[in-house]
Amino acid sequence: MAGADLARDILAGAADRAAALEARTGVRPCLATVLVGDDPASETYVRMKRNRCAAAGIGSRLVALPAGISTTELVDRVGTLSADPAVHGILLQHPVPAGIDERAAFEAIAPAKDVDGVTMHSFGAMAFGRPGFVSxxxxxxxxxxxxxxxxxxxxxxxxxxxxxxxxxxxxxxxxxxxxxxxxxxxxxxxxxxxxxxxxxxxxxxxxxxxxxxxxxxxxxxxxxxxxxxxxxxxxxxxxxxxxxxxxxxxxxxxxPMTIAVLLEQTVAAAEGLVTSPAS
Amino acid sequence: MAGADLARDILAGAADRAAALEARTGVRPCLATVLVGDDPASETYVRMKRNRCAAAGIGSRLVALPAGISTTELVDRVGTLSADPAVHGILLQHPVPAGIDERAAFEAIAPAKDVDGVTMHSFGAMAFGRPGFVSxxxxxxxxxxxxxxxxxxxxxxxxxxxxxxxxxxxxxxxxxxxxxxxxxxxxxxxxxxxxxxxxxxxxxxxxxxxxxxxxxxxxxxxxxxxxxxxxxxxxxxxxxxxxxxxxxxxxxxxxPMTIAVLLEQTVAAAEGLVTSPAS
The missing domain is CATH 3.40.50.720 (NAD(P)-binding Rossmann-like Domain)
Structure with missing residues (x-):
């Protein structure tokens, strides 16, 4: 039971939709990736995700923050991304360094941009079968x-x-x-x-x-x-x-499925934003 | 295993806290109860809850709406209560008549007033052990x-x-x-x-x-x-x-436990509002 083939199909579909969106509206989907500290595994995951974005015609913006950042500062940075109309999806790489309240940082992600499906709102949507992004x-x-x-x-x-x-x-x-x-x-x-x-x-x-x-x-x-x-x-x-x-x-x-779903949801977030800027 | 005695203790504690809050700040906790349609069982439940509020020194405001109300109208009414600083807790009596999107109406309850614990946010808080109101x-x-x-x-x-x-x-x-x-x-x-x-x-x-x-x-x-x-x-x-x-x-x-927790959380919401009006 391999995910690689299925993931490839999903990525291809996401790439097609991203290209169509950009051709139609001039808007290229953009995923903001937030990396806190210098954990090598986290750096690798974020790099892989950004490479996949590039290959699928999805823009990405790396926000690298020092390990010593406070919860308040991190929440502020994520909140700024939530309010930035040029950003369609936000990924905060898990785990953040000890001492930071990861949940508080996750909750600063606007539900409409929670393409990684980590907020309590997204969790409720999954539990209740409501529209929203899945983890x-x-x-x-x-x-x-x-x-x-x-x-x-x-x-x-x-x-x-x-x-x-x-x-x-x-x-x-x-x-x-x-x-x-x-x-x-x-x-x-x-x-x-x-x-x-x-x-x-x-x-x-x-x-x-x-x-x-x-x-x-x-x-x-x-x-x-x-x-x-x-x-x-x-x-x-x-x-x-x-x-x-x-x-x-x-x-x-x-x-491979994880990244494929992430990119698919990023495109969906961008499509939603273009359709309904108030969302 | 009886809940009645325990519920009585919880209600007595809530009444004490409500009285102390009112003595200290002049603010009496207020629960808005929203009843849609004329289901006799729902009417009975709402009446019971309002009677218990009165007995505990908690104000209540009945918002009775016709069965034919649209989802949009109900969401608006609940949203108005969410924005009303005189209301500390909101209870939307379940179930609402068929044809209304109950989930959409629940989600119009501000998390800080969700003393019945029905929103997706509250569900996430329960699941993740975060501060919030429980169902x-x-x-x-x-x-x-x-x-x-x-x-x-x-x-x-x-x-x-x-x-x-x-x-x-x-x-x-x-x-x-x-x-x-x-x-x-x-x-x-x-x-x-x-x-x-x-x-x-x-x-x-x-x-x-x-x-x-x-x-x-x-x-x-x-x-x-x-x-x-x-x-x-x-x-x-x-x-x-x-x-x-x-x-x-x-x-x-x-x-009896259900109502006791509802009233306790209503008082807690009022206390939180007085402490931090922005919450």
Whole structure:
């Protein structure tokens, strides 16, 4: 189950729409990427995202801020981007350095520009099936499941992990699609038993090869949303592969989907802005 | 497991705070209750809430609107209340008549006045453990569980029902308290088996006596958030009582907690407004 091909299709569609928008209105979609501090992994992610923007005909603006910035200053900078009509989408690279209130900074993103789907408003929209932007990785996971015709209605989904940008929203999206959703996390007991009941497992725990193949119900669909040095995911792939009916690879599974959804939503934000400047 | 005593304590505390606020600032907390149409049950609920406000020294303002009102008009009316400095909390009685977009009307409530905890912003705040108002019934359920020292960390909670003002938020509150949370609903399969694994069951399905005692794990804690004519809940009490270690009664369990939390949050909103008029 590979995300790379599907992501390529989504990116191509986003590029077409961006070109059409620019031809029609002269407006090129613009994603502001906010990078705080000098974490090498974050720098790499932001660079990748900007490269993909360029390849898709989407402008990007890098806002690099020092690690020592205060929450208030960061909120102000994000608020300025929210008010800037030349910016259509805002991505604040997670995580920000310790000591900064990341949630407060996320909330400074205007919902209409929250193309990374990180605000509480976007979370509510995902939970209630309302118009809004989805969190990119969860949104990408749903697109992947749909592309492979994975049935969700009435199926048991176990989400391992409950982060605000991954576990929690993916569970809400699955619930909105009529799955029976169980949230597991670091305080859950008997994880193997909980996983064994699942038709669908989404692993987003941030620990390499944490989920073992022996835990899986034979035939389960397994989405590995982890990424660790050495190309490891959150799932122990060798043992999972023999029991799962589908397993997303790492790399090349969920990862490419995340960026594709981000860019697609950036174009959508730009289109919305052109259509309705008040939004 | 009765909510009536606990609710009385909470109401007494809210009344004390309301009196202190009025003595200190001359401001009496004010709850605007918006009633659309002439559903008798809704009228009764609104009357009950206003009576409780009066008993607690909280002002209330009834805004009764015709069933034929449009979504746009309702949104405007709610928006006006959101902007009115004399109003500290807003309650839009659920459900509004068919044909009106209830969600759009809820979203017109300013987060700082969302004392019923129905906006997407409040939902996000509940999910992420941020400052904000909780949905009243879910918040009341958590208070009840805490009052009875029900352990939550690592325990399996099954939430039956996923409404935006009950099932979904109570699941998020339980997850934030480190329970392992499963959302079940009308499309879930094998409900009895899912319930049997639960240390805590929250029944909010809106169907009388739907949950049977035979489904329960012996010793489970059962919260019945249903209310139906004849004093029936969503749980079949006679069979549940013999297996559950705790079962909330209907009436007198969850119901009184809902109003108590609503009034407490109205006073809190008024206190916040006096402290920081910009909020």
């Amino acid at each position: 990119c990785t969860p949104g990408g996971i749903l697109r992947l499941l749909d592309a492979y015709d994975v049935p969700l209605v009435g199926r048991r989904a176990v989400v391992l992990g409950r982060s605000p940008i991954l576990g929690r929203p993916v569970g809400m999206l699955l619930l909105a699609r009529d799955a029976t959703v169980t949230y597991c996390h670091s305080r859950s007991r008997d994880l193997p038993e909980l996983v064994r009941g699942a038709d669908l497992v989404v692993a987003s725990v941030g620990r390499p090869e944490f989920v073992r193949g022996e835990w899986l119900k034979p035939g389960a669909v397994v989405v590995d949303a982890g990424y660790h040095p050495g190309g490891l995911g959150d799932v122990h792939a060798p043992s999972a592969r023999v029991r799962a009916s589908l397993l997303t690879p790492v790399p090349g599974g969920v990862g | 009243c019934t879910p918040g009341g359920i958590l208070r009840l569980l805490d009052a009875y020292d029900v352990p939550l960390v690592g325990r399996r909670a099954v939430v039956l029902g996923r409404s935006p003002i009950l099932g979904r938020p109570v699941g998020m509150l339980l997850l934030a308290r480190d329970a392992t949370v499963t959302y079940c609903h009308s499309r879930s399969r094998d409900l009895p088996e899912l319930v049997r694994g639960a240390d805590l069951v929250v029944a909010s399905v809106g169907r009388p006596e739907f949950v049977r005692g035979e489904w329960l794990k012996p010793g489970a804690v059962v919260v019945d958030a249903g209310y139906h004519p004849g004093g029936l809940g969503d749980v079949h009490a006679p069979s549940a009582r013999v297996r559950a270690s705790l079962l909330t009664p209907v009436p007198g369990g969850v119901g």
